[in-house]
Each structure stands twice: as structure tokens, then as C-alpha cells.
Amino acid sequence: xxxxxxxxxxxxxxxxxxxxxxxxSGAVGGVGxxxxxxxxxxxxxxxxxxxxxxxRHPDLARQVRLKLLFPEDLVRLADRDLAxxxxxxxxxxxxxxxxxxxxxxxxxxxxxxxxxxxxxIEQTLKYGKPxxxxxxxxxxxxxxxxxxxxxxxxxxxxxxxxxxLIENRG
Numbered sequence: 071x072x073x074x075x076x077x078x079x080x081x082x083x084x085x086x087x088x089x090x091x092x093x094x095s096g097a098v099g100g101v102g103x104x105x106x107x108x109x110x111x112x113x114x115x116x117x118x119x120x121x122x123x124x125x126r127h128p129d130l131a132r133q134v135r136l137k138l139l140f141p142e143d144l145v146r147l148a149d150r151d152l153a154x155x156x157x158x159x160x161x162x163x164x165x166x167x168x169x170x171x172x173x174x175x176x177x178x179x180x181x182x183x184x185x186x187x188x189x190x191i192e193q194t195l196k197y198g199k200p201x202x203x204x205x206x207x208x209x210x211x212x213x214x215x216x217x218x219x220x221x222x223x224x225x226x227x228x229x230x231x232x233x234x235l236i237e238n239r240g
Contacts, residue, residue: 101130101133101134101137104123104130104134105134105137105138108120108134108138109138112206112210113140113141113206113209113210113213114206116138116140117140120134120135120138136229137229139213139216139217139220139227139228139229140213141170141171141172141175141209141212141213142172143228143229144171144175144212144213144216144228145172145174145175145178145228146228146229147216147225147226147228148225148226149178149182150225151219151225151226151228152178152179152182153182154219154224154225155212155215155216155219155225156179156182156183158215158218158219159211159212159215161187161190161191162194163208163211163212164179164191164208164212165190165191165194165195166194166200166204166205166207166208167205167208167209167211167212168191168195169195169199169200169205169208170205170206170208170209171209171212
């Protein structure tokens with residue numbers, strides 16, 4: 071039966087097409103919708119919601135995690151991309167963000183900065199620790215800047231690296 075070619079009438083194909091379009095037009099949800107909702111939340115809110123999603127639906131959480139950018143992901147940026155990110159952030163905001171990012175990220179940024187800029191940041195750090203709210207806002211601004219640069223195609227997404235894929239499978 072499979073070897074014999076059979077033709078289906080055009081009316082049947084049109085009917086099937088219309089039925090599929092009707093059913094799919096009402097479809098909502100999916101990973102994209104979850105990511106869009108989480109994108110509206112603060113960085114802490116994203117982490118909390120992702121943790122809750124991990125408890126309830128681990129497979130879905132892994133898929134969503136590959137679409138969300140967090141401060142720990144910025145360490146994976148290539149040197150050129152990191153330089154582009156640093157250039158897009160005000161020095162004052164970068165100094166405040168230093169209080170809330172990993173030491174490895176700070177070290178990578180320090181290597182990229184001109185000596186004068188590094189001295190300005192070090193001087194700012196000596197004034198004392200800002201409020202947790204200011205730190206969170208600065209870190210979130212850094213992540214949002216990176217995300218905007220990724221969307222514009224000016225830097226590559228660190229979540230697309232093979233290391234990120236392996237890390238998020240387990």
C-alpha cells in the first residue's frame with residue numbers, strides 16, 4: 071500500500087489546513103510566554119519564579135533557564151563582548167554592581183578597564199557599601215544592558231555556549 075502513490079483531493083487538503091489553523095490560532099502558552107512573563111519581573115523575582123518552576127516542572131525550568139540571563143552568566147562573555155558591555159554601562163553603576171557580582175566577573179572586568187577608570191571604581195568601593203536595593207538595581211541594570219546588546223546583535227549570548235548547554239542539562 072505504501073508503494074502505491076495516491077493523491078488526495080484539494081478540497082480535503084483545504085479542509086485539513088483550515089482545521090489546523092483554527093485549532094492553532096487559539097493556542098497560548100509555551101516557553102516563549104513563560105520567558106516573556108519572567109522578563110517583566112525583577113532579577114530576584116525571576117530567580118524565585120525559576121526556583122519554583124524547577125520544583126514543579128524541572129524540564130520546563132531547564133528550557134526557560136536557557137532563555138533568561140542572570141549575573142552569573144555574564145562571566146561566560148567573550149572578552150570582546152565584555153568590553154562592549156562595560157562600554158555601555160556608566161562607571162558609577164558598574165562600581166555599585168561590583169558589590170553584587172561574582173569575584174570572577176570583577177576580575178575579568180578589571181582586566182578590561184583603563185587604569186583611570188579602575189582607580190575611579192576602586193575609590194568608589196572605598197566609600198562604603200551601598201544599600202542592598204541600590205546593589206540589586208545596579209546588577210539588574212548590568213544584566214539588562216547585556217540582554218539589550220544581545221538583542222541588538224552587538225554581543226553574543228553567553229547562554230548559547232556549549233558550557234552553558236551542558237551546565238543546564240544536569
